Amino acid sequence: MxxxxxxxxxxxxxxxxxxxxxxxxxxxxxxxxxxxxxxxxxxxxxxxxxxxxxARDRVSGAHSETAKERNARLQKNDNIRVETIAELDDLLASKEVTLENQCIFDDDIQVLDSMVSPPKPSSNAKKCKSKKRKLEQEDEAEAFNSKLVNCLDYVANAISEGNKILAETNEIFDRAYHREFTGEQICNELEPMGLEPNEIPDALIYLANNQAKARILFSCPLQMCVGILKGIMKDGK
Known part of the structure; x- marks a missing residue:
């Protein structure tokens, strides 16, 4: 104004x-x-x-510098050495430079201009990366093989247990199918049928000698057993 x-x-x-x-x-x-x-x-x-x-006046000491002057200085120097952490923080905060770990010499911190391309990885670095990648792949393959072996063991154990159960089931079925009734068991099965006292001994002897027919008879409903018993005994005679 x-x-x-x-x-x-x-x-x-x-x-x-x-x-x-x-x-x-x-x-x-x-x-x-x-x-x-x-x-x-x-x-x-x-x-x-x-x-x-x-105001036009500003500090004029040895380290006084405007942003414009600092930018001009940075453009003239490809490699910039800093002596204090504070100065380094200022440079990094302004995003005018990047810090490279490979560029530390004689215990000094060296900062590269952001416009300078980072150095290409050496052949040794490439070999290290390749070896590391190979080891990682081997570890992954070993872990996969271990999991595969565990899965196969689990399947084998399951099949083995299944075979045992099947064998036991077959054994039980065979016992039930080829069951041999004792005289006492036959008498206990005949009692509910309502046979005459003189009919029970003949039926007991006949069923004891014909276990297959006894198994068939005792698997039928009770109300049908008397008729079936008399029929098979008549045919057997």
Missing amino acids: FQGISLSGFSWNSETQLIEAEDEVWDKLTDSKPDAIMLKMKKVSNYNEMLELF
């Missing part, structure tokens, strides 16, 4: 926080820049801070 205009006659009042000047001084400014009239009654509470921020 004041660029190109002599600031003679203007001052800032810390109590009122206003930029003050005589009316004729303001008139001279507003004649060339009418928008400046708003500054006449506008408080500037942070005047001192703005003065410090926008």
Whole structure:
């Protein structure tokens, strides 16, 4: 707003926080820049801070450097050596450089410009990566083979157990199918049939001598057993 205009006659009042000047001084400014009239009654509470921020003077020590000057310096040097961690952090934070572990010499930290391509991996590095990949593949193959063997063992054990169960089932079936009834068992089966007392001895002897017919008879419903018994005994005689 004041660029190109002599600031003679203007001052800032810390109590009122206003930029003050005589009316004729303001008139001279507003004649060339009418928008400046708003500054006449506008408080500037942070005047001192703005003065410090926008002042032309700055530090001039040995390590003073603007961002523009630092960028120019970086472009001139492909390899940059830093001496403090703070300086290194600043360079990394600005993303102007990248840190390469391979570039540390004589206990100094060396930083490469981000525009410089990283070095290509050496043949030894390639061999190490290839060997590592091969070992990883071998470990994976060994783990797979171990799992496969365990699965086959599990299947074999399951088949073996199944065969045992099948054999036991067949044995039980054979025992049931070829069951041999004793005289006492035959009498116990005949009692519910309601036979006459003189019929039981003949039926007992006949069934004891014909175990196959006894198994058939005793597997039939009770209400049918008397008829079946008399029929098979009649045919047997």
